[in-house]
Amino acid sequence: MFRKLVTSVLIIVVLAGAFAGWQFFTANTAFPQKSKYLYVYTGHATWPEVLKSVKDSDLVKSPGMLDLLATRLDVPEKLKAGRYEIKNGMSLMDITRLLRNGTQAPVKLIITKLRTKENLAGFLGRKMELDSMDVLNYLTNPDTLQQYGFDSNTVMAMIYPNTYTYFWNASLSTVFEKFYGEYKKVWTDARRDEARKLGLTPIQAYTLASIVEEETNRLSEKDTIASVYLNRLNKGMRLQADPTVKFALKDFTLRRIYEKHTQVESPYNTYRNMGLPPGPICTPSVQTLDAVLQPAQTNYLYFVAASDFSGHHIFTSTFGDHVKVANDFRKAQDVEQQKRAAKDSLKKAIY
Template sequence: MFRKLVISVLIIVVLAGTYAGWQFFTANTAFPEKSKYLYIRTGHATWPEVSKSFHDSNLVKNPTALDLLATRWDVSEKLKAGRYELKQGMSLMDIARLLRNGTQAPVKLIITKLRTKENLAGFLGRKMEIDSADVINYLSNADSLQPFGFDSNTVMAMIYPNTYTYFWNASLNTIFDKFYTEYKKVWTEERRQQARNLGLTPAMAYTLASIVEEETTALDEKDTIASVYLNRFRKGMKLQADPTIKFAMRDFTLKRIYLKYLTVESPYNTYMNAGLPPGPICTPSLQTLDAVLQSPQTNYLYFVAKSDFSGHHVFSETYEQHLVKAKEFQKAQDIEQQKRAAAQDDIETPK
């Protein structure tokens, strides 16, 4: 009888051990997605807090077994803040090893077009651990920006559309160091010389490129539009760039710039202020920047959108020529608005 009892106990122990091993070494994720992310905030890298995340979420099937493994492996002593990717099918051993080694999943920041410092702050706040308010403070702090050679007006000229890779809890200095590294790569000696030939600094060239970027999506005429603004700039004329009015008003949905908008008080209003605005109005593409730097010599001082709404423009050397083309476009705009209003009436009128 005693022998049978011992054998029974041994069987139970073996089965329990087998079950425990099965829990630790086989797939234990509880989500159907390809992967999920665990975020451990700075200052909260303690196992009780991380354990609560596992118990409160649908990340693993057996969070209690993970607690046991984390204790035996001293995970809490080596735990680090960060963003960790939990892939479907991972075992508890895989997860514990991931956390103990601090193997973070990097964040890819894909920057395309941003218009304001607030846009950048919001973007970083959504993608990174950083609070957007801290980003705004950083962008407004002369001491923070001085090492890069920018101020609170020109700082966006450091940001070039590209893909940047960081750890989720990277500091603001780390983030902007990488922005600045990309900025230096863009501004080769060849591009710097091209800017000098136009009488521009890199920041001025970037600011002009930002205006051109907002003026048109037609790559084949960006260099010509740039030549118009350069001609005005050299003659001391006001640039009178409609996109700067949208920026000054912080209303990027405007389709038509009316006379009443042209008096908005802002250093970015190029109808009221001569020269370039104090900083860029968006983050232009590298293609647009090169179009500015390689702009041809022309005598054009004016341009207006074509009346066929093709997205292209017609250029003029004199104001008289420009008025004719401008009236054609305004007439086309009025007709288009009338058509839209009529179509709306048809929709709203009971049949």
């Protein structure tokens, strides 16, 4: 009788162990997606908090077994802050090893066009463990920017559209060191020489490229638009660039720039101020920068969008010719505006 009891207990123990082992080494994720992310926050990298996050996010089917395994393998003592990718089909052992080794999933920051420091701060705050206000303070702090050779007006000239890879909990200094590294890669000796021949510093060339970037998406016209602005600078004329007015007003939805808009008091308003604005108005592509550094050789001083709204521009050398094509474009804008107003009225009447 005693032997049967012992045998039964041993069988139960073996079966329990086998069941536990089965749970440890087989798929245990509880979500249908390809993967989910587990965030372990800096300063809050305690196992109870992480386990609560695992439960709240329905990451695994057996959080209690994960707790048991992780505790046995010293995860609570070795836990590091970070962003961990939990792939569908992972076992509890896979997840435990991931956390124990601190194997983070990198974050890819794909920067295309940003316009303001606030845009950059918000972008980093959404993608990383950075507080957007901390980023904004960094972008306006003379002491932190001086080491890179920028100030609060010019700091965005350090940012080039590209894909940057970081750990989710990377520090601000780490983030900006990589930005600065890309800046130095872009500004080769050849590009610096091209800027120098045009009488521009790298920051000024970037600033002009930012205006050209906002003027058109057509790469084929960017070097010609650049030539217009360079010609105006060389003649001591105001740039009178509409995108700088939008930037000054912080209203990027404006379809038309009226005289009332051009009266805004701002160092970025090139209708009122001579020369380039104090800093860039967006993050231009390297292709646009090259269009500025290698401008077309023209005597154009004016350009206006074509009245067929094709995205092309008409370039002129005299004010008289410019007035003619500008009037054509304004008339076309009036017609388009009337059409939009009629459509809006019809929608309101229907709904």
